[in-house]
Amino acid sequence: MNFADHVRYLAYDPGVTPKEGGLPGLSVLKDVISSINLFGIIAVVGALAVSAVVWAWGHHSGSHQAEANGKKGATVAAGCALLLGAANGIVTFFSALGSQVH
Template identity: 75%
Template sequence: MSSIDRLIILAYDPGITPNEGGLPGLSVLKSVVSSINLYGIIAVVGALAVSLAVWAWGHFTGGHNSEATGKKGAVVSAGAALGLGAANGIVMFFSALGSQVK
């Protein structure tokens, strides 16, 4: 196989693009994913509250391990909240970036 044939194979466009009306149940799937995102955000709020309480407890009782664990939990909870809140934007950004690849 010559290098030109390989280039032609690599340049082949299969013509596949996202089709919103392609399958039934898309609105149900969107609703389910939105609900999962909501449950995740609620769980993060609870985890943040517990982590901050552990951090304060460790600080005021002199438990350095508890204090460090509470700090870690607070940072992880904040990161999870950031990821859950930005999930749509992240996916849209990389999807748009991927559609520009030629």
């Protein structure tokens, strides 16, 4: 028995797959989530701007702690922007990955 046969034997497939149009309000939910994503991206732009100012101020004033906090804030804001921008692609990738085991 190969790995795929073991997976079929051990795991029960209930046959549930995502389907559009099953419940009312799906388009409204998509709009709400898209708006939340947009607000998040706008907040990240603000956080990146503030972090860059703190970084620059810390560097020019000789405050190593402020400089380090600015760098940390800029790195976190960039990571958040990456995740917010790629959220749809990440979910699509992993949901498609789960459907490849047959």
